[in-house]
Amino acid sequence: MFEELDHSDTSLGELILRRRRYVGLDAEVYELKLGDDFLMSSLFTASEEALGRLGVQHACRNRAGAEGTGADDAKNGGVDVVVGGLGLGYTAAAVLESQAVRSLLVVEYLEPVIEWHRRGMLPVSATLTGDERFRIVSSDFFASAFSEVGFAPSRPGRRFDAVLCDIDHSPDAWLDPANDSLYQVQGLRSLKRHLRPGGVFGLWSNDPPDGNFRGRMATAFAAEWAEPVAFHNPLQNREVTQTVYIGVREAE
Numbered sequence: 001m002f003e004e005l006d007h008s009d010t011s012l013g014e015l016i017l018r019r020r021r022y023v024g025l026d027a028e029v030y031e032l033k034l035g036d037d038f039l040m041s042s043l044f045t046a047s048e049e050a051l052g053r054l055g056v057q058h059a060c061r062n063r064a065g066a067e068g069t070g071a072d073d074a075k076n077g078g079v080d081v082v083v084g085g086l087g088l089g090y091t092a093a094a095v096l097e098s099q100a101v102r103s104l105l106v107v108e109y110l111e112p113v114i115e116w117h118r119r120g121m122l123p124v125s126a127t128l129t130g131d132e133r134f135r136i137v138s139s140d141f142f143a144s145a146f147s148e149v150g151f152a153p154s155r156p157g158r159r160f161d162a163v164l165c166d167i168d169h170s171p172d173a174w175l176d177p178a179n180d181s182l183y184q185v186q187g188l189r190s191l192k193r194h195l196r197p198g199g200v201f202g203l204w205s206n207d208p209p210d211g212n213f214r215g216r217m218a219t220a221f222a223a224e225w226a227e228p229v230a231f232h233n234p235l236q237n238r239e240v241t242q243t244v245y246i247g248v249r250e251a252e
Contacts, residue, residue, distance in 0.1 A: 018033070039175075047244060048088075049093075054246060055200055056101060063196075082104075083107070088124070092104060092106050105152060107136075141165065161200065163195060165202070170207045171203070188221070196249070203245040203247075204243075224245070
Protein backbone atom coordinates (compact mmCIF):
# COMPACT_ATOMS: atom_id res chain seq x y z
CA MET A 1 0.00 0.00 0.00
CA PHE A 2 3.01 2.30 0.46
CA GLU A 3 6.48 2.22 -1.07
CA GLU A 4 9.45 4.57 -0.95
CA LEU A 5 10.87 4.49 -4.46
CA ASP A 6 13.97 6.62 -3.91
CA HIS A 7 15.56 9.14 -1.58
CA SER A 8 18.58 11.39 -1.93
CA ASP A 9 20.35 13.98 0.18
CA THR A 10 20.43 17.33 -1.62
CA SER A 11 21.59 20.83 -0.77
CA LEU A 12 17.96 21.71 -0.02
CA GLY A 13 17.30 18.69 2.20
CA GLU A 14 16.30 15.03 1.84
CA LEU A 15 14.39 14.39 -1.38
CA ILE A 16 11.91 11.50 -1.24
CA LEU A 17 9.84 9.89 -3.99
CA ARG A 18 7.14 7.52 -2.81
CA ARG A 19 4.12 5.68 -4.15
CA ARG A 20 0.95 4.71 -2.33
CA ARG A 21 -2.39 3.18 -3.22
CA TYR A 22 -5.65 4.66 -1.98
CA VAL A 23 -8.09 1.75 -2.03
CA GLY A 24 -11.19 3.90 -1.58
CA LEU A 25 -10.19 6.02 -4.57
CA ASP A 26 -8.85 3.12 -6.65
CA ALA A 27 -5.80 5.28 -7.32
CA GLU A 28 -2.05 4.75 -7.39
CA VAL A 29 -0.49 8.02 -6.27
CA TYR A 30 3.07 9.34 -6.55
CA GLU A 31 4.26 11.83 -3.94
CA LEU A 32 7.32 14.05 -3.71
CA LYS A 33 8.75 15.47 -0.47
CA LEU A 34 11.74 17.72 0.18
CA GLY A 35 12.76 17.69 3.83
CA ASP A 36 9.61 18.53 5.79
CA ASP A 37 7.93 20.07 2.73
CA PHE A 38 5.29 18.08 0.86
CA LEU A 39 5.91 19.24 -2.72
CA MET A 40 3.39 17.52 -4.95
CA SER A 41 1.11 14.56 -5.52
CA SER A 42 -0.11 12.94 -8.71
CA LEU A 43 -3.58 12.93 -7.13
CA PHE A 44 -3.80 16.71 -7.52
CA THR A 45 -2.49 17.95 -10.87
CA ALA A 46 -5.23 20.32 -12.10
CA SER A 47 -3.40 23.56 -11.35
CA GLU A 48 -0.01 22.31 -12.58
CA GLU A 49 -1.61 21.29 -15.86
CA ALA A 50 -3.49 24.59 -16.02
CA LEU A 51 -0.16 26.43 -15.75
CA GLY A 52 1.16 24.60 -18.83
CA ARG A 53 -2.00 24.96 -20.90
CA LEU A 54 -2.68 28.61 -20.04
CA GLY A 55 0.93 29.58 -20.63
CA VAL A 56 0.93 28.03 -24.10
CA GLN A 57 -2.52 29.38 -24.94
CA HIS A 58 -1.62 32.98 -24.17
CA ALA A 59 1.84 32.69 -25.73
CA CYS A 60 0.30 31.45 -28.99
CA ARG A 61 -2.31 34.20 -28.98
CA ASN A 62 0.28 36.92 -28.36
CA ARG A 63 2.70 35.48 -30.92
CA ALA A 64 -0.06 35.35 -33.53
CA GLY A 65 -1.10 38.93 -32.79
CA ALA A 66 2.47 40.19 -33.02
CA GLU A 67 2.94 38.52 -36.40
CA GLY A 68 -0.46 39.57 -37.73
CA THR A 69 -1.61 35.96 -38.22
CA GLY A 70 -4.52 33.96 -36.92
CA ALA A 71 -4.14 32.17 -33.59
CA ASP A 72 -4.18 28.78 -35.31
CA ASP A 73 -1.35 29.90 -37.58
CA ALA A 74 1.01 30.52 -34.64
CA LYS A 75 1.91 26.84 -34.74
CA ASN A 76 3.52 27.32 -38.14
CA GLY A 77 6.43 29.11 -36.50
CA GLY A 78 5.86 27.43 -33.16
CA VAL A 79 6.36 28.78 -29.67
CA ASP A 80 9.35 28.13 -27.44
CA VAL A 81 8.66 27.46 -23.76
CA VAL A 82 10.70 27.21 -20.56
CA VAL A 83 9.38 25.39 -17.50
CA GLY A 84 11.17 26.00 -14.22
CA GLY A 85 10.86 22.90 -12.06
CA LEU A 86 10.30 19.40 -13.45
CA GLY A 87 8.84 17.68 -10.39
CA LEU A 88 6.41 14.90 -11.30
CA GLY A 89 6.28 16.33 -14.82
CA TYR A 90 2.62 17.36 -15.21
CA THR A 91 3.24 21.00 -16.17
CA ALA A 92 5.74 19.94 -18.83
CA ALA A 93 3.39 17.24 -20.15
CA ALA A 94 0.56 19.80 -20.43
CA VAL A 95 2.84 22.11 -22.45
CA LEU A 96 3.64 19.31 -24.87
CA GLU A 97 -0.07 18.60 -25.48
CA SER A 98 -0.07 21.56 -27.89
CA GLN A 99 1.30 21.03 -31.38
CA ALA A 100 1.92 24.78 -31.44
CA VAL A 101 4.90 24.21 -29.12
CA ARG A 102 8.15 24.06 -31.07
CA SER A 103 10.47 23.45 -28.12
CA LEU A 104 10.27 22.90 -24.38
CA LEU A 105 13.28 23.52 -22.14
CA VAL A 106 12.87 22.36 -18.54
CA VAL A 107 15.23 23.84 -15.95
CA GLU A 108 15.60 21.52 -12.95
CA TYR A 109 17.99 22.04 -10.02
CA LEU A 110 17.69 18.60 -8.39
CA GLU A 111 19.59 15.89 -10.25
CA PRO A 112 17.61 12.97 -8.74
CA VAL A 113 14.39 14.36 -10.26
CA ILE A 114 16.01 14.39 -13.70
CA GLU A 115 17.25 10.85 -13.20
CA TRP A 116 13.80 9.56 -12.17
CA HIS A 117 12.33 10.72 -15.45
CA ARG A 118 15.24 9.39 -17.50
CA ARG A 119 14.67 6.00 -15.86
CA GLY A 120 10.93 6.16 -16.61
CA MET A 121 9.90 5.96 -12.94
CA LEU A 122 6.93 8.36 -13.09
CA PRO A 123 3.59 8.20 -14.93
CA VAL A 124 4.41 10.91 -17.51
CA SER A 125 8.14 10.17 -17.86
CA ALA A 126 7.79 8.33 -21.17
CA THR A 127 5.59 11.10 -22.57
CA LEU A 128 8.29 13.65 -21.81
CA THR A 129 11.45 11.81 -22.76
CA GLY A 130 9.85 10.35 -25.89
CA ASP A 131 9.04 13.80 -27.30
CA GLU A 132 11.79 15.29 -29.46
CA ARG A 133 10.74 18.81 -28.45
CA PHE A 134 11.63 18.13 -24.79
CA ARG A 135 15.04 18.96 -23.28
CA ILE A 136 16.27 19.23 -19.68
CA VAL A 137 18.90 21.62 -18.37
CA SER A 138 20.37 20.84 -14.94
CA SER A 139 20.60 24.36 -13.54
CA ASP A 140 19.30 26.86 -11.00
CA PHE A 141 16.18 28.51 -12.45
CA PHE A 142 16.47 31.51 -10.13
CA ALA A 143 20.12 32.21 -10.91
CA SER A 144 19.35 31.86 -14.62
CA ALA A 145 16.50 34.36 -14.38
CA PHE A 146 18.87 37.00 -13.01
CA SER A 147 21.75 36.22 -15.40
CA GLU A 148 22.54 37.68 -18.80
CA VAL A 149 23.03 34.16 -20.17
CA GLY A 150 19.47 33.14 -19.32
CA PHE A 151 17.94 29.68 -19.36
CA ALA A 152 19.78 28.14 -22.33
CA PRO A 153 23.54 28.06 -21.63
CA SER A 154 24.27 26.81 -25.15
CA ARG A 155 22.52 29.89 -26.59
CA PRO A 156 23.27 32.84 -24.27
CA GLY A 157 20.63 35.53 -24.30
CA ARG A 158 18.01 33.36 -25.99
CA ARG A 159 14.46 34.61 -25.44
CA PHE A 160 11.25 32.57 -25.20
CA ASP A 161 7.54 32.93 -25.84
CA ALA A 162 6.67 31.64 -22.36
CA VAL A 163 8.52 31.05 -19.10
CA LEU A 164 6.49 29.04 -16.59
CA CYS A 165 7.57 28.46 -12.99
CA ASP A 166 6.33 25.70 -10.69
CA ILE A 167 8.89 25.49 -7.88
CA ASP A 168 7.90 27.26 -4.65
CA HIS A 169 4.65 26.87 -2.73
CA SER A 170 3.66 30.47 -3.44
CA PRO A 171 5.28 33.88 -4.03
CA ASP A 172 5.60 34.20 -0.25
CA ALA A 173 6.37 30.58 0.73
CA TRP A 174 9.64 29.30 -0.69
CA LEU A 175 11.63 26.08 -0.66
CA ASP A 176 14.72 28.27 -0.20
CA PRO A 177 14.50 31.80 1.32
CA ALA A 178 16.91 33.00 -1.39
CA ASN A 179 14.13 32.44 -3.95
CA ASP A 180 12.18 35.39 -2.56
CA SER A 181 14.06 37.92 -4.70
CA LEU A 182 12.50 36.58 -7.92
CA TYR A 183 9.01 37.48 -6.71
CA GLN A 184 9.88 41.12 -6.07
CA VAL A 185 9.53 43.77 -8.77
CA GLN A 186 13.21 43.78 -9.73
CA GLY A 187 13.28 39.99 -9.93
CA LEU A 188 10.22 39.90 -12.15
CA ARG A 189 11.77 42.53 -14.41
CA SER A 190 14.97 40.49 -14.64
CA LEU A 191 13.02 37.41 -15.67
CA LYS A 192 11.04 39.45 -18.20
CA ARG A 193 14.25 40.15 -20.17
CA HIS A 194 14.22 36.49 -21.23
CA LEU A 195 10.79 36.81 -22.87
CA ARG A 196 10.17 37.82 -26.45
CA PRO A 197 7.95 40.88 -27.02
CA GLY A 198 4.46 39.89 -25.91
CA GLY A 199 5.92 36.85 -24.13
CA VAL A 200 4.19 35.28 -21.13
CA PHE A 201 5.38 34.58 -17.60
CA GLY A 202 3.28 32.02 -15.72
CA LEU A 203 3.58 31.13 -12.03
CA TRP A 204 1.94 28.36 -10.03
CA SER A 205 0.83 29.00 -6.45
CA ASN A 206 -0.65 26.69 -3.85
CA ASP A 207 -2.69 29.58 -2.46
CA PRO A 208 -5.69 31.61 -3.67
CA PRO A 209 -4.92 34.84 -5.59
CA ASP A 210 -2.84 37.36 -3.63
CA GLY A 211 -3.48 41.06 -4.28
CA ASN A 212 -0.07 42.12 -2.98
CA PHE A 213 1.77 39.89 -5.43
CA ARG A 214 -0.52 41.00 -8.25
CA GLY A 215 0.51 44.57 -7.45
CA ARG A 216 4.15 43.64 -7.94
CA MET A 217 3.28 41.84 -11.17
CA ALA A 218 1.42 44.93 -12.41
CA THR A 219 4.51 47.06 -11.82
CA ALA A 220 6.78 44.68 -13.72
CA PHE A 221 4.56 43.59 -16.65
CA ALA A 222 2.44 45.34 -19.26
CA ALA A 223 -0.54 43.17 -18.28
CA GLU A 224 -1.19 40.68 -15.51
CA TRP A 225 -4.01 38.64 -13.99
CA ALA A 226 -4.67 35.66 -11.76
CA GLU A 227 -6.48 32.49 -12.85
CA PRO A 228 -7.97 30.63 -9.84
CA VAL A 229 -8.02 26.85 -10.30
CA ALA A 230 -10.56 25.06 -8.09
CA PHE A 231 -10.78 21.30 -7.67
CA HIS A 232 -12.17 18.76 -5.22
CA ASN A 233 -9.82 17.18 -2.68
CA PRO A 234 -11.27 13.72 -2.02
CA LEU A 235 -8.99 13.11 0.95
CA GLN A 236 -10.39 16.14 2.80
CA ASN A 237 -13.77 16.15 0.99
CA ARG A 238 -13.58 19.87 0.25
CA GLU A 239 -12.89 22.23 -2.62
CA VAL A 240 -9.38 23.67 -2.89
CA THR A 241 -8.41 26.79 -4.83
CA GLN A 242 -4.91 27.29 -6.19
CA THR A 243 -3.69 29.96 -8.60
CA VAL A 244 -1.93 30.49 -11.91
CA TYR A 245 -0.54 34.02 -12.27
CA ILE A 246 0.03 35.37 -15.78
CA GLY A 247 2.20 38.35 -16.75
CA VAL A 248 2.72 39.64 -20.30
CA ARG A 249 5.76 41.49 -21.55
CA GLU A 250 5.28 44.67 -23.58
CA ALA A 251 5.00 44.25 -27.36
CA GLU A 252 8.02 46.09 -28.73
